Amino acid sequence: MTDANLLDARRVTKRFGGLVAVNGIDFTIPERSIVSLIGPNGAGKTTFFNIIAGIYDPTAGAIRFRGRQMIARTHRAFLEPFLWVGPAAVMALVAAGAGLARAPVTAVVALGFVALLLLIVMLLGAVARPLWYRRLLVRAGIFRSSRPNDMVEAGLGRTFQNIRLFHNMTALENVLVGMHCRLKANWWDAMLSTPKDRAEEARAEIRARELLHLVGLRDRDGELAKNLPYGDQRRLEVARALGSDPALLLLDEPTAGMNPRETQEMMALINKLRTELGLTILLIEHDMKVVMGISDRVTVLDHGEKIAEGTPDEVRRNPRVVEAYLGAPAA
């Protein structure tokens, strides 16, 4: 495939026991486009969405995101604890052996001390995961899976169909959590409040306020998320997703439950995200006005299979789509 595609899913299949939720779907998202995924209830939209977001592993198929293979499954990750216990255990055994061989006491104690020190360093590494530790893991052939947070790091942001903000945190803090993986402060930086940490936090806060401004939540930054009105909560979700500086934004029914005016505003916001931030957007939506209004391309799923793909006009005229929606005209 060409490099112009931001996301490239090939023959993605997902089975839950006997149920085939997603069946061999090929799907691409070109750079800087707005692509919609539609289909009747139970068509496999959400499953497919979750596969892209890294929640589910596909049963078969491959996903390339920004040219990177994203489904690297857990590979010997269970060996990790042995990495941190192993060297220390060897040292401790050597110390015990030296003790049995009646080596001078100080030598045994020193060996034991080094073993303890080694264990502490490795364990701290396992908690903080600095670069040297990750390199060591790779050297030892222990790989982590591509879990949701790795997808976010790779440049994928999302919102939720049913709002899942951190309700007891302020709007600003919600966005700052979204920025989490782009900030670098370690726990010792944070604890000691180093200049590096303070500068980073200050910059992050400025950026978070910019994002809140962008989605139209100026002056609401100190408000607890749960106290915001519904439409604002949806917008805050978008701002939070933008915090991780994504290349691809997944919007799961962004206008669900909104009144016509709020829907209009959300559509304007989505367009603005593309033109101003150069984002690529994947949309799941039930509101056909929204889908047909802003999408460059529409993909229709039914019973886990792709039944149509094309511009909104092409899809609207496709007889299989009309049939899938029980003859209802896709207005």
Place this chain on the structure above:
Amino acid sequence: MTAIATPASPASRRRPAWFLPVVSLGGVAAYYLLLRFVFGIGEGTALQQVANALSTGAIYALVALGYTMVYGIIELINFAHGDVFMVGAFVSLFFLVQVLGNTGLTAPITNLPVLLLLIGAALLVTMPLIGLLNVGIERFFYRPLRNAPRLAPLITAIGVSFILQNIALVIAGSGDESSPQIFPIRDWRLSIGEITIPYLSLFVFALAMVLMVLLQTFVGRTRLGRAMRSTAQDREAAALMGVDLNQTIALTFLLGGALAGAAGVVWGLTYGYVRSDLGFNAGLKAFTSAVLGGIGNITGAVLGGFIIGFVEVFATTLGQTRWSQFVVFVVLALVLVFRPAGILGQQVGERA
């Protein structure tokens, strides 16, 4: 009873920042007056008991923080936490015995800089070690069960508790192991007129307060603290926003363990003995504190710890040491009848 003013997650009804400290101070004063005039305890004894309660409460609060943080983030009641605290007390004991043995210092150290240095060193050794022990426990025992039904990690936690207890039994035997009381309790006392209070109680209280304020700042103000709070509220959403769950949960165990380690050091200084079943009793009280204050709430755990400390000392003051457990749990039951989520706990519906 606590000076922590900023709760980690603002309560649903916003209270002013001075509310908790002022109410706590008022509570301590009321407690003193109660002892003094209702029960007719002498002035000196009453003040001493208040100091005593502050230091006992500080230990419970430090341990309770570990329970509450772990519960807050993975909804696991970590029954092994009391025993982690016990291991902390033993590590501190071994360290102090080694140092005293190798330097020729003898138990009450009256040289202040040396004393502070030694206590600092004990904390510096014990806190990271116990924190890492807790991380190891999480890695080996709880993480594989993270998506299992909630009963599985709970039973595992009880198992880990027995494992730690029995390891301690094998290494240290079943009796009391006496811990060097390097802080001169009898000689160093604050005198107010004819009344004297051991400085140790005040030191313990101050140390606990410093650690708790540090924790509160860490959780409330830093990037990793934000990650912890977001994980506590919605684990999956946090992961989908780029928070590394494994790292965040490991960090929570590290902090909880480190505080339990500090509590272990303080225990040795205050009571002068450690035994292998220490974790059960102290753990139970600390867990009670966490529930009393509202499990999952950091300020609540501290508050609960001090309340339990005060209640227990109250029973002891009246000469009813045998009844102290009874009183503690009656208080717990009463509070839970009227506030099922604990004093500062949020009603369940708000989490969703």
